[in-house]
Amino acid sequence: MSNDCLSEDELKKLKNFAKDIKINAVKMTCKSGASHIGAILSLTDIVATLYGKILHYDVKNPKDENRDIFILSKGHAGVAQYCALAEIGMIEKKDLEGYYTYGSLLSGHVSHKVRGVEVSTGSLGHGLGLAVGIAYSFKLDKKSNQVYVLMGDGECEEGSVWEAVMLAVQLKLDNLHVIVDRNSMQALGDCKDIIDLDNLEERFKAFGFNVLSCDGHNFNELVNSLSVLCEHKPSVVVAHTIKGKGVSFMENNILWHYRNPNQEQAAQAIKELEDYYA
Amino acid sequence: MRSTIINKLLEFNKKSNDIMFITADLGFGAFEPVFEAFGNRSINVGIAEQNMILFASGLALNHKKVFCYSIATFPSLRCLEQIRNDTCYHNLDVNILNVGTGVEYGPLGITHHSTEDVACLRAIPNMKVYTPSCKEEVALVMDEIYSCGGPSYMRMNKSGATFNSPTNTTINVVENHKSKVAIIASGTILQEAIDYNSENDNKVDIYSLVNYFKNSDMIANIMKQYDTIISLEEHQLTGGLYSYLCEIKNAFGIETKIIPLAFHNEFTCVVGKQKELRKHYKIDKNKIKKVVEKINKG
Numbered sequence: 265m266s267n268d269c270l271s272e273d274e275l276k277k278l279k280n281f282a283k284d285i286k287i288n289a290v291k292m293t294c295k296s297g298a299s300h301i302g303a304i305l306s307l308t309d310i311v312a313t314l315y316g317k318i319l320h321y322d323v324k325n326p327k328d329e330n331r332d333i334f335i336l337s338k339g340h341a342g343v344a345q346y347c348a349l350a351e352i353g354m355i356e357k358k359d360l361e362g363y364y365t366y367g368s369l370l371s372g373h374v375s376h377k378v379r380g381v382e383v384s385t386g387s388l389g390h391g392l393g394l395a396v397g398i399a400y401s402f403k404l405d406k407k408s409n410q411v412y413v414l415m416g417d418g419e420c421e422e423g424s425v426w427e428a429v430m431l432a433v434q435l436k437l438d439n440l441h442v443i444v445d446r447n448s449m450q451a452l453g454d455c456k457d458i459i460d461l462d463n464l465e466e467r468f469k470a471f472g473f474n475v476l477s478c479d480g481h482n483f484n485e486l487v488n489s490l491s492v493l494c495e496h497k498p499s500v501v502v503a504h505t506i507k508g509k510g511v512s513f514m515e516n517n518i519l520w521h522y523r524n525p526n527q528e529q530a531a532q533a534i535k536e537l538e539d540y541y542a
Numbered sequence: 543m544r545s546t547i548i549n550k551l552l553e554f555n556k557k558s559n560d561i562m563f564i565t566a567d568l569g570f571g572a573f574e575p576v577f578e579a580f581g582n583r584s585i586n587v588g589i590a591e592q593n594m595i596l597f598a599s600g601l602a603l604n605h606k607k608v609f610c611y612s613i614a615t616f617p618s619l620r621c622l623e624q625i626r627n628d629t630c631y632h633n634l635d636v637n638i639l640n641v642g643t644g645v646e647y648g649p650l651g652i653t654h655h656s657t658e659d660v661a662c663l664r665a666i667p668n669m670k671v672y673t674p675s676c677k678e679e680v681a682l683v684m685d686e687i688y689s690c691g692g693p694s695y696m697r698m699n700k701s702g703a704t705f706n707s708p709t710n711t712t713i714n715v716v717e718n719h720k721s722k723v724a725i726i727a728s729g730t731i732l733q734e735a736i737d738y739n740s741e742n743d744n745k746v747d748i749y750s751l752v753n754y755f756k757n758s759d760m761i762a763n764i765m766k767q768y769d770t771i772i773s774l775e776e777h778q779l780t781g782g783l784y785s786y787l788c789e790i791k792n793a794f795g796i797e798t799k800i801i802p803l804a805f806h807n808e809f810t811c812v813v814g815k816q817k818e819l820r821k822h823y824k825i826d827k828n829k830i831k832k833v834v835e836k837i838n839k840g
């Protein structure tokens with residue numbers, strides 16, 4: 265998966281896209297006191313790749329019939345989606361300022377009241393089942409829209425995820441693309457010490473998925489993996505990531521699942537992110 | 543009642559290509575005609591009720607009208623959060639058909655008794671809870687769901703009470719004797735009230751309450767006409783019919799006294815058939831007789 269499919273220019277654009285999302289996210293969690301910055305930094309490169317390169321959407325018409333569907337199942341990282349929507353012009357950048365405060369539409373967990381968000385999530389383990397229903401409805405209507413759902417690895421401990429996995433395989437939903445943000449951490453620590461999800465790829469394979477694995481911070485690998493279509497099989501991309509990616513003191517540090525940065529930490533984080541994406 | 547929903551589904555299927563039927567591995571020996579007529583628009587998702595509701599919600603997000611079928615607590619409590627977050631919060635056209643509620647599956651035991659479903663589901667915003675008592679009311683409700691959409695939950699039993707002239711989906715007059723006491727029943731347990739009247743001289747007016755979300759003024763106007771209302775339900779006391787009538791009484795400032803016949807917030811763990819359990823837990827015609835006698839004695 266290391267073939268460079270992106271031109272220098274495209275790569276630069278995606279990097280800037282991800283950088284802008286992350287910097288906004290740091291500012292927003294700092295200002296609001298909201299949690300989950302580690303989880304947001306973990307999946308931002310995936311979200312940027314989706315909105316920057318993979319998804320078909322119409323900024324003028326968020327309900328466009330031919331759009332692809334994206335569901336952020338780990339809704340606690342909603343800030344990344346809000347920021348991406350602001351970057352592409354689906355919502356206004358100034359809307360981000362109200363995040364997490366009285367009267368704003370932007371709740372901590374991602375909300376479908378926000379323009380461009382398909383569904384509200386926040387209780388883990390719901391997104392995939394919804395995505396399976398949507399994907400099947402496209403099949404019935406003989407439409408070629410694709411459905412993407414981004415989950416956490418800890419989220420895969422929910423039984424409902426595997427109920428949906430089994431149905432997706434049974435229905436041969438090759439228009440369904442699951443992405444697992446495989447940062448190997450969850451809320452209270454490392455997955456391996458809680459529920460060991462070792463060989464996650466093998467597990468999906470055993471259930472009948474087309475399985476791809478990539479570095480979830482490498483844009484070329486992400487684009488390559490997310491572009492794969494496998495006839496009659498749903499696909500999963502296990503994207504290996506680092507929780508808190510791009511900020512040294514947050515990386516792989518479970519404290520940043522819940523903690524929010526203070527002013528000083530935010531300034532430091534932004535500086536590091538500028539360097540990381542330079 | 544089950545054959546009525548099957549017939550209605552087959553009828554709707556002729557009118558629309560967007561009707562879906564989803565089951566979580568229940569309905570053997572009954573829904574085969576639906577599977578046949580619906581083809582790839584009918585899906586058995588397997589024994590996975592959370593996923594049934596998620597899948598149905600996903601379909602409804604893309605303009606499908608979805609009917610989900612199961613029994614007991616499986617399509618309600620087992621997947622309550624999916625119903626709340628996904629179906630109801632997104633206000634989707636997902637319609638849950640539960641045939642096998644109250645203690646219909648009596649001897650199967652507590653896991654198959656659905657005695658808190660009305661309380662749980664009617665607490666969720668947007669959810670339309672229906673509790674028809676007979677197949678004619680089921681037909682009216684099915685038509686309403688078809689034209690008005692979900693989210694909805696219909697609580698049924700395999701066979702209904704013998705009452706064949708309902709006119710609406712809110713509250714129907716079953717018997718009118720110009721009494722000072724009336725019974726308002728919710729669901730097929732209505733039959734106990736009908737049986738009470740047919741076996742006793744001291745007859746009371748009887749109503750069947752069909753929905754828990756609209757036209758409460760209609761219900762209030764009926765309640766006002768009586769000194770005492772007996773609420774009759776095959777459900778726990780908390781959150782069901784009695785609670786609903788008390789809410790209406792309070793909201794409309796009605797003086798009428800309400801006496802509840804319901805399970806008293808206890809697990810129905812005695813083994814027996816539906817009729818036997820109604821008798822054991824004192825929500826049957828014998829109990830109605832005692833209550834009416836007591837009221838009449840003052």
Ligand SMILES: Cc1ncc(C[n+]2csc(CCOP(=O)(O)OP(=O)(O)O)c2C)c(N)n1
Pocket residue numbers: 302303306338340386387388389415416417418419420445447449450451507521
């Ligand atoms: C059903 C449910 N249970 C618990 C939570 C609380 N919670 C929020 S994030 C989280 C950990 C998620 O881990 P993972 O899916 O690996 O995502 P990460 O944050 O590590 O990227 C938990 C337990 C929740 N949101 N939903």
